[in-house]
Amino acid sequence: MFFLYKQEIFKLLKKKSLWFCLLFIILQNIGVAILGNAYPKYINVPELFKYDFASLSFTVLILIAASSTIISTEYEYNTIKNIVMQPYSRTMILISKWLTILTYAIGIYLLSILMSLMNKFIFFNNSFSLTDRLNGKENMIWQDWLIVNGANFITLWLILSIVFLLASVMKKGAVAVIVGVVGYFAMNIIGSMMFVLIERWEFLKWNPLNFLNYPGQLANVGILSELTHLSNTQLLIGNLSYIVLFMGVGLYFFSKKEI
Amino acid sequence: MEETILTVKNLNKTFGKKQILHDVSFECQRGRIVGLIGANGAGKTTIMKAILSLIKSDGQIKIAGQTSSFNSHQALQKVGALVEYPGIYPYLSGRDHLRLFVADTSNQKERVQEIIDELKLNEYVDQKAKLYSLGMKQKLGIAMALVNQPELVILDEPMNGLDPQATKDLRELILNYKNQGMTVLISSHILGELQKLAEDLIVIDHGRVIKKTTMTQLLANNQHFVVLKTNDNQKARELLEIVGFEISATSPLRIVLTEENTVERIMSILMKQQITINDVQHEDADLEESILKLIAD
Numbered sequence: 001m002f003f004l005y006k007q008e009i010f011k012l013l014k015k016k017s018l019w020f021c022l023l024f025i026i027l028q029n030i031g032v033a034i035l036g037n038a039y040p041k042y043i044n045v046p047e048l049f050k051y052d053f054a055s056l057s058f059t060v061l062i063l064i065a066a067s068s069t070i071i072s073t074e075y076e077y078n079t080i081k082n083i084v085m086q087p088y089s090r091t092m093i094l095i096s097k098w099l100t101i102l103t104y105a106i107g108i109y110l111l112s113i114l115m116s117l118m119n120k121f122i123f124f125n126n127s128f129s130l131t132d133r134l135n136g137k138e139n140m141i142w143q144d145w146l147i148v149n150g151a152n153f154i155t156l157w158l159i160l161s162i163v164f165l166l167a168s169v170m171k172k173g174a175v176a177v178i179v180g181v182v183g184y185f186a187m188n189i190i191g192s193m194m195f196v197l198i199e200r201w202e203f204l205k206w207n208p209l210n211f212l213n214y215p216g217q218l219a220n221v222g223i224l225s226e227l228t229h230l231s232n233t234q235l236l237i238g239n240l241s242y243i244v245l246f247m248g249v250g251l252y253f254f255s256k257k258e259i
Numbered sequence: 260m261e262e263t264i265l266t267v268k269n270l271n272k273t274f275g276k277k278q279i280l281h282d283v284s285f286e287c288q289r290g291r292i293v294g295l296i297g298a299n300g301a302g303k304t305t306i307m308k309a310i311l312s313l314i315k316s317d318g319q320i321k322i323a324g325q326t327s328s329f330n331s332h333q334a335l336q337k338v339g340a341l342v343e344y345p346g347i348y349p350y351l352s353g354r355d356h357l358r359l360f361v362a363d364t365s366n367q368k369e370r371v372q373e374i375i376d377e378l379k380l381n382e383y384v385d386q387k388a389k390l391y392s393l394g395m396k397q398k399l400g401i402a403m404a405l406v407n408q409p410e411l412v413i414l415d416e417p418m419n420g421l422d423p424q425a426t427k428d429l430r431e432l433i434l435n436y437k438n439q440g441m442t443v444l445i446s447s448h449i450l451g452e453l454q455k456l457a458e459d460l461i462v463i464d465h466g467r468v469i470k471k472t473t474m475t476q477l478l479a480n481n482q483h484f485v486v487l488k489t490n491d492n493q494k495a496r497e498l499l500e501i502v503g504f505e506i507s508a509t510s511p512l513r514i515v516l517t518e519e520n521t522v523e524r525i526m527s528i529l530m531k532q533q534i535t536i537n538d539v540q541h542e543d544a545d546l547e548e549s550i551l552k553l554i555a556d
Binding site: 003007010011014015016073077078079080081082084085086087089090255258259 | 308311312313314315330331332333334335336338340342343344345346347348349350351355358359360363403
């Protein structure tokens, strides 16, 4: 199992796209921080900081693509045979791929967090303090910042579990990427419509898309819960349950796949 | 004493409603080169894929005494393989591929260099594989199959895309590994090459094993010929046909030898008629002819 994980990490580190994406996050984080610094009247900098100067959104996109391609390229290059012919089960192969993406996700989140922290002290040292409380909120900015990052990481895995499921069922990665990206942005596009539907049919609150509101609900105490009809704990448990469910179904299909 | 390294017993495989393999059973003995022969679509690759757990199948597969199945195939630790065309990551170099698959041992670096030297990959092994030609990829695929010095190596059409020199090098390499005790299960369309390599043969036709034999046995049962050059081929032919010889070709004269129709008899007949013999050559039917005859039967 460790051998498979080592193989996956070796391949990931050899991909140019990995280094390009990490460099992109660094530049994007600095770029948005500079913009915030230049236009403080129009941009709510502490809010921006909570979301790692928008790096969180890009991180999700990068990881959706990475999760999909870590499976689909094996079929594209016909290398899936080389992997399966080793003395490890298909289950172990897929788990090693999950662990690789988990490692990647932790790395890229840490990079976003560190870059945001660094940019906060470089560009906004005098404009706000990490211990400030915004709009009379209970939490200090640094607390909200870490909560948003943590909750975002959990919803990221809800999306990735769907992407992994689709990539395991299909051989083409494009579909998994499209569904993942659309799913992620669907909240903004169909979010308000979904809330109307939830208002009308209560059971719809259990649909997976609603659980993507977890970071938003945590950051805006009390406001979103009226729309999602779910408590913070329900959102957390729901997220984790859906992740386990989708990962499990993906594993089932992958373990039966012929090559 | 012979030791079985691979046992395939009652292997059946269906794709949808179509049955591809019908009760395929055979064994490979340790240290032998076993040729898997059959026409396109006969089921050779399917058999190899089933052994390698790439596809589901019914039946029993044992590798060095250990049962191997679709979901539990630890026995493949002892196996190296190249099936169909090689799987290559375009963004990795040849050396990276070997580093990726070499087993964790203290001398893995040396082992990678050893196989690079053996397959003469040095010139391009550090270039990205996306720049490789078909032959280069094929050689890398073979190197990947051999890098862990497996007890059993399965090669499906390994000569694909190789130039004559590389084909010869591969043949020598396989023989060298065989002499060190490795078993090889090999399929190839180039029967001439297989004839130079394989000791045991399994002939497959329409998903069934139709013959299990050795190369020596199969070739011994072949027809033997004598090829003659005379000062009057036309007359010689007519004479020999009258006395019951079978002529398989006329230019030059190719005469089928049997227990009664011997070279001695030919000589005596032709000399009596004062036909001068300029050249005599013995010829045996090759593997190709034998296999074609087998399949036709």
